[in-house]
Amino acid sequence: MTSTVPAPAWTAVCPLSAIEPETGVAALLPDGTQVAVFRTRDAVYALGNIDPFSQAAVLARGIVGDLRGTPVVASPMHKQRFDLRTGECLDDQGVSVPTYPVRVVGGTIQLGRP
Amino acid sequence: MTRTVVVVGHGMVGHRLVQALRDRDAEGAWRVVVFAEEGRPAYDRVALTSYVDDWDAARLELDGARYAGDDAVALHLGDPVTAIDRAARAVTTASGRVQPYDALVLATGSAPFVPPVPGRDLPGCHVYRTIEDLDAIRASVERARTGVGRGSAMVVGGGLLGLEAAKALRDLGVSPHVVELAPRLMPLQVDDGGGALLKRLIERLDVTVHPGTSAAAIEADRGRLLARLANGTELDLDLIVFSAGIRPRDQLARDCGLGVGGRGGIVVDAACRTTDPAVYAIGECALADGRVYGLVAPGYAMAEVVADRLLGGAAEFTGADMSTKLKLMGVDVASFGDAHAATEGALEVVVNDAVAGTYRKLVVSDDAKTLLGGVLVGDATDYASLRPLVGRPLPAEPGALLAPAGGGGGVGVGALPDEAQICSCNAVTKGDIRGAILEQAADDVPKIKACTRAGTACGSCVPMLKQLLASCGVEQSKALCEHFTHSRAELFEIVRATGITTFSELVARHGSGRGCDICKPAVASILASLGNGHILAGEQAGLQDTNDRFLANLQRNGTYSVVPRIPGGEITPAKLMAIAQVAADFGLYTKITGGQRIDLFGATVDQLPAIWRRLVDAGFESGHAYGKALRTVKSCVGSTWCRYGVQDSVGLAIELELRYRGLRSPHKLKSAVSGCARECAEARGKDFGVIATETGWNLYVGGNGGTLPRHADLLVSDVDKETLVRVIDRFLMFYIRSADRLQRTSVWLDSIEGGLDHVRDVVVHDSLGIAEELEAQMAEHVTGYADEWAGVLADPEKLARFTSFVNAPGAPDPTISFRAERGQSVPVPLGIPEVVSR
Ligand SMILES: Cc1cc2nc3c(=O)[nH]c(=O)nc-3n(C[C@H](O)[C@H](O)[C@H](O)COP(=O)(O)OP(=O)(O)OC[C@H]3O[C@@H](n4cnc5c(N)ncnc54)[C@H](O)[C@@H]3O)c2cc1C
Numbered sequence: 001m002t003s004t005v006p007a008p009a010w011t012a013v014c015p016l017s018a019i020e021p022e023t024g025v026a027a028l029l030p031d032g033t034q035v036a037v038f039r040t041r042d043a044v045y046a047l048g049n050i051d052p053f054s055q056a057a058v059l060a061r062g063i064v065g066d067l068r069g070t071p072v073v074a075s076p077m078h079k080q081r082f083d084l085r086t087g088e089c090l091d092d093q094g095v096s097v098p099t100y101p102v103r104v105v106g107g108t109i110q111l112g113r114p
Numbered sequence: 115m116t117r118t119v120v121v122v123g124h125g126m127v128g129h130r131l132v133q134a135l136r137d138r139d140a141e142g143a144w145r146v147v148v149f150a151e152e153g154r155p156a157y158d159r160v161a162l163t164s165y166v167d168d169w170d171a172a173r174l175e176l177d178g179a180r181y182a183g184d185d186a187v188a189l190h191l192g193d194p195v196t197a198i199d200r201a202a203r204a205v206t207t208a209s210g211r212v213q214p215y216d217a218l219v220l221a222t223g224s225a226p227f228v229p230p231v232p233g234r235d236l237p238g239c240h241v242y243r244t245i246e247d248l249d250a251i252r253a254s255v256e257r258a259r260t261g262v263g264r265g266s267a268m269v270v271g272g273g274l275l276g277l278e279a280a281k282a283l284r285d286l287g288v289s290p291h292v293v294e295l296a297p298r299l300m301p302l303q304v305d306d307g308g309g310a311l312l313k314r315l316i317e318r319l320d321v322t323v324h325p326g327t328s329a330a331a332i333e334a335d336r337g338r339l340l341a342r343l344a345n346g347t348e349l350d351l352d353l354i355v356f357s358a359g360i361r362p363r364d365q366l367a368r369d370c371g372l373g374v375g376g377r378g379g380i381v382v383d384a385a386c387r388t389t390d391p392a393v394y395a396i397g398e399c400a401l402a403d404g405r406v407y408g409l410v411a412p413g414y415a416m417a418e419v420v421a422d423r424l425l426g427g428a429a430e431f432t433g434a435d436m437s438t439k440l441k442l443m444g445v446d447v448a449s450f451g452d453a454h455a456a457t458e459g460a461l462e463v464v465v466n467d468a469v470a471g472t473y474r475k476l477v478v479s480d481d482a483k484t485l486l487g488g489v490l491v492g493d494a495t496d497y498a499s500l501r502p503l504v505g506r507p508l509p510a511e512p513g514a515l516l517a518p519a520g521g522g523g524g525v526g527v528g529a530l531p532d533e534a535q536i537c538s539c540n541a542v543t544k545g546d547i548r549g550a551i552l553e554q555a556a557d558d559v560p561k562i563k564a565c566t567r568a569g570t571a572c573g574s575c576v577p578m579l580k581q582l583l584a585s586c587g588v589e590q591s592k593a594l595c596e597h598f599t600h601s602r603a604e605l606f607e608i609v610r611a612t613g614i615t616t617f618s619e620l621v622a623r624h625g626s627g628r629g630c631d632i633c634k635p636a637v638a639s640i641l642a643s644l645g646n647g648h649i650l651a652g653e654q655a656g657l658q659d660t661n662d663r664f665l666a667n668l669q670r671n672g673t674y675s676v677v678p679r680i681p682g683g684e685i686t687p688a689k690l691m692a693i694a695q696v697a698a699d700f701g702l703y704t705k706i707t708g709g710q711r712i713d714l715f716g717a718t719v720d721q722l723p724a725i726w727r728r729l730v731d732a733g734f735e736s737g738h739a740y741g742k743a744l745r746t747v748k749s750c751v752g753s754t755w756c757r758y759g760v761q762d763s764v765g766l767a768i769e770l771e772l773r774y775r776g777l778r779s780p781h782k783l784k785s786a787v788s789g790c791a792r793e794c795a796e797a798r799g800k801d802f803g804v805i806a807t808e809t810g811w812n813l814y815v816g817g818n819g820g821t822l823p824r825h826a827d828l829l830v831s832d833v834d835k836e837t838l839v840r841v842i843d844r845f846l847m848f849y850i851r852s853a854d855r856l857q858r859t860s861v862w863l864d865s866i867e868g869g870l871d872h873v874r875d876v877v878v879h880d881s882l883g884i885a886e887e888l889e890a891q892m893a894e895h896v897t898g899y900a901d902e903w904a905g906v907l908a909d910p911e912k913l914a915r916f917t918s919f920v921n922a923p924g925a926p927d928p929t930i931s932f933r934a935e936r937g938q939s940v941p942v943p944l945g946i947p948e949v950v951s952r
Contacts, residue, residue, distance in 0.1 A: 014920045022628070023656040025920040032928055037920070041628070050929070055944035056672035057929045061660045065630035068596060074631035076660035076668055081631075 010110040026060040035100050036060035040071055045084040046100035046111055051075045116145050117216035120205055122195045124150035126159055127397030127413035128221035129176055134421035146187045149207055151194035155179035160410055166282045168825035171245050198370040200390055217392055224360035224398040233332030238339050238353045242279045255286045258352030264289055268341050268351050270329050271358035272299040277442045279355045280321050287831045290321050291349055297326045303449035307466055308491040311473040315445045362399045362406050375401040384430040385423050386416045394420045411539045435538045439497045444871040446494035451487025451504035452477050460486055463512040474516050498578045502534040527581045537568035537575045551586045595632040598625040602855045606640050615646050617657050635659045636855040639742055642778035643850050645898045648905045650912050661740035665902055666722055671941035675715040677739035678729050682749045682767035683710025692732035703938045709746035716939055723916050726903045735901035744783045747771040752789030761806030763789035776899050780853040798826045801859040811838045816863040824860040827870050844877040847888035
C-alpha cells in the first residue's frame with residue numbers, strides 16, 4: 001500500500017538577504033520546477049524561470065526594472081519584458097510565464113504551490 | 115516610335131542625365147546608349163580624395179550607375195566616341211562601333227590643365243582627376259617610400275583641387291608643397307584676408323605654401339625630381355601633381371564644327387542645346403551663358419534641363435549658384451554669392467579674428483539691406499544659414515550676423531521664405547523639405563534625405579534640416595530611455611562632474627522610476643569607464659547584463675562560454691596545454707575565435723568559478739569577451755619572423771592589449787596591428803587599427819565588420835610609438851565620453867558633428883583643450899586595472915552568486931543537456947530532452 005504524504009503548502013527557499021534588491025535568483029522546487037525569485041526595493045515576486053521564447057531557464061538572470069511604473073524583468077536571452085506581478089509578457093501579447101505565491105516569513109522567503 | 119539618345123561620357127553629369135530621363139520617361143520614348151571612356155561606371159569624383167582612405171573604388175560608384183535591370187539603357191564602358199557625323203546623325207567609337215542617334219548629349223567633362231613647364235612629362239608628374247590618376251600617385255609615393263625619410267611632393271595650383279590633392283598626399287604620408295600663382299590660396303573663392311588665414315591654418319598641418327610664384331622648370335635628379343620655382347626656390351621632390359585648373363573637353367565638338375568659346379567650352383543656349391539643335395552639351399564641357407561651371411551642382415541642373423527638353427518640356431538653365439563649402443584638412447572654407455564684392459556699390463563687412471583663427475566677411479548692397487555674398491574661413495558653421503539669404507533682405511545688422519561663430523546672429527531657418535534653397539547641390543527649397551516633413555512623415559534626417567535628396571551631396575545643409583525638423587515640431591529625442599531624458603554622453607558628463615558612484619543615486623537625482631535593461635547596463639558601463647572598482651561590487655552587480663554579471667557569454671541553452679585573454683594572439687605551448695586540459699576536464703566545446711584566441715563553450719553558472727580557478731592558476735586572466743570593452747588586439751607575426759615585416763607588430767599588439775584591457779566603453783572595441791602594408795592582421799576592419807610604416811605607425815579608426823562593414827579611416831600617419839599611444843588614449847576616451855549607448859566607433863564617427871575631421875581636431879590638435887584630461891583618465895584606467903575573475907575568486911560574497919539554485923547549490927540545471935557532434939559536446943536543442951554523459 002502506498003500513502004501519499006501531502007506536500008507542504010510552502011517551501012522555504014532562502015533568507016531575504018540572500019537576494020540583492022532589484023535582482024533575482026533561481027530556486028528548485030521539490031518537483032523539479034524552476035522558479036525565478038525577484039526582490040525589488042519593496043516587494044518579492046516569483047515567476048517560472050523558463051524563458052518561453054528560448055526555452056532556456058534564465059529569467060532569474062534578467063535585469064529588473066520598471067516599464068512606466070510596472071515592475072518587470074527583461075529576459076537576458078532576447079530582452080522581452082515580463083510583468084513581475086502577473087507573468088505576462090509586455091512585448092508579445094498572449095505570452096506569459098507562470099506566477100507562484102511568495103511570502104517572507106521571519107526573514108525567510110517561502111514559495112507556495114501555484 | 116522609340117528614339118535613340120546617345121550620351122557621350124559617363125561622369126557625374128552624364129549619369130544624372132540618364133537617371134533623370136529614365137525616371138521621367140514613363141512612356142519609354144527614348145532608348146539610351148552611353149559611351150564611356152573610363153573603364154568603370156560613373157563614380158563620385160567630388161569625393162575622389164577619399165579614395166586614399168581605403169583604395170576601394172567600388173565605394174565611390176554612384177548609385178544606380180550600372181542601370182541593372184533597365185533594358186532601355188545600354189552602357190558601353192571603355193569605348194570612347196572618336197568622331198561625330200552630324201549630317202548622318204551617328205557617332206563612331208574607338209572600337210569601331212557606329213551608333214546612329216536622334217539626339218546627342220555631350221557630357222565629356224574636363225581635363226586637368228597642365229601649364230607648359232619644361233619637364234612636365236617626366237615620370238613622377240601626375241594630374242588629379244580619375245581613380246587611375248590616384249593609383250598612379252600612390253605608386254609614385256610607394257616608390258618614394260623605399261628611400262630614406264619622409265617623401266615630399268609639389269602640388270602645382272592652390273585652388274580647391276590643388277588643396278584636395280595636397281590633402282591626399284598628406285594622407286599618403288608625404289609632405290606637400292603647394293605652389294600658387296595668385297598671391298593667395300583658393301583665389302576664386304576667398305579674398306586676400308581669407309586667403310592669408312587659410313595659409314596660416316594649412317601650414318600648421320605640415321603643408322608648405324608658396325604663393326605668388328609658379329613652377330619654372332622640372333628636372334630628373336638621381337631618381338627624384340628637382341623643381342625650380344619662378345622666385346628662385348628649389349625643391350627636391352619625389353612626385354609632382356598638377357592641379358592648376360581645368361579645360362573643357364570640347365575636341366569632339368570642335369572636330370564636327372560645333373561652336374566653341376574662345377577659351378574653350380561647347381557653346382550652349384538656355385536649353386543646353388549647342389549650335390546643332392540635335393546636340394546638347396552639359397556639365398563641365400559646356401559653356402553656358404559665357405562661362406564654364408567647374409562644380410557638380412550646375413552640371414546636375416543642366417542634366418535636368420536636357421531630360422526635360424527631350425521629353426518635350428521647356429526647362430531652362432539660367433545660371434547656377436557657385437557657392438562652395440568645404441573642409442580641407444580640417445579647415446573650413448566657404449564662399450557664397452558675390453564673394454568678391456563685384457556688384458556695383460557693394461559694401462564689405464569683415465571680422466578677422468586672428469586669435470580664434472576665423473575670418474568672416476559679408477558682402478551687402480549699398481544700402482546695407484540686402485545680403486549679396488560672403489566668405490567664411492576657419493569656421494563655416496553659419497554657411498548653411500547665411501547662403502540661402504543671398505539676394506534677400508538681411509534679418510539683422512550685418513555686424514550682428516557676424517557675431518561669434520555659430521551664432522549666425524540668430525539667423526534660423528525661420529527667417530527664410532519657403533522658396534529659399536536649403537540644399538544648393540540638389541536645388542531643394544525650404545518648402546520642399548517642409549512638405550516632406552509635414553506631408554510625407556519624414557521625421558528624421560535620413561528620411562528627409564530619401565524623400566528630397568537634400569543633404570545627400572556635400573552635407574553642409576544637414577544642420578538646417580535638423581532645425582527644420584525642430585521648427586516643424588518634430589522632436590529629435592536623445593533620451594536614453596523612459597528613466598532618463600539625457601543622452602548617454604550627457605549622463606557620462608553628469609557622472610563625471612558630480613562624482614556619483616551608484617545607479618540609485620543617479621536615477622533618484624537625475625532620472626525617474628527604477629531603471630530598466632537599457633539604462634542600467636549603460637550606467638554600469640559609465641561607472642566602470644570612470645573606474646569604480648569591481649563591476650560586480652555591491653549594487654553594480656544588479657545593473658549588469660547577464661554576460662557581465664557572470665563574466666562569461668550567455669549561449670542559447672542558458673550555459674556560458676569562457677574566453678581567457680591571449681594578448682596579441684601569442685601563446686606558449688604550456689599555456690595552450692593548460693587551456694586544453696581545462697576544456698577536456700570540464701567537457702567544454704572548443705573553438706578558435708576570429709580574434710586569435712580560444713572560446714570554451716558549455717559551462718554552467720556553477721562551473722564558472724572552478725574553470726576560472728584553474729585558468730587563473732595557469733596565468734590567464736579575463737578576456738572580457740563578455741563585455742562592452744576592449745576585446746582583442748590581433749596581430750600578424752611581424753618583423754621578428756616575417757620576411758616582409760617592417761615593425762614588431764606582435765610586441766605592439768601585446769602592449770596595446772595590456773594597456774586597454776578591461777576598458778569599458780559604449781560598445782565592444784576591437785583592434786589589430788599589422789607589421790607592414792600587406793595588412794595581414796586586417797587592422798582596417800577594427801575600431802582602432804595600426805599599420806607599420808618604414809619609420810613608424812599609421813593609425814586608422816572607425817572600422818568594423820558585421821552587417822555594415824566599414825574600413826577604418828586614417829587618423830594620423832607615420833608617428834612614433836609614444837605619439838601613437840597618446841593619440842589612441844585620447845581617441846578612446848573621447849569616444850567613451852561622447853558616443854551613444856551601443857554605438858560602435860564607426861557609427862559614432864559618421865554621426866558626430868564634423869565627423870572624422872572634428873575628431874582629429876580634438877584628439878590630435880586638441881581643439882577643445884581636453885587632451886590632457888583624456889590622457890589623465892586613461893592613465894587612471896591603466897593603473898587601476900585589475901583582473902575581474904581574480905577579483906571574484908578572492909571574494910566569497912561574489913563567488914556565492916555563481917550557483918544555479920539558491921536553495922540547492924550543487925544541483926545541476928535539469929534543462930541543460932548535451933549531445934556529441936564531430937567529437938565535441940554541443941547543446942541539445944531545448945524542448946527535446948535527451949542526455950548524454952560528457
Ligand atoms: C578632386 C576633385 C574634387 C572636386 N570637388 C568638388 C566639390 O567639392 N564640389 C563640386 O561641386 N565639384 C567638385 N569637383 C568637380 C566635379 O567633380 C565636376 O564638376 C563633375 O565631376 C563634372 O561632371 P561631368 O560629368 O561634367 O564631368 P566628369 O565627371 O569629368 O565626367 C566626364 C566623363 O566623360 C568621359 N569622356 C570624355 N571624353 C569622352 C569621349 N570622347 N567618349 C566617352 N567618354 C568621354 C570622361 O572620361 C569622364 O568619365 C571636384 C573634382 C575633382 C577632380
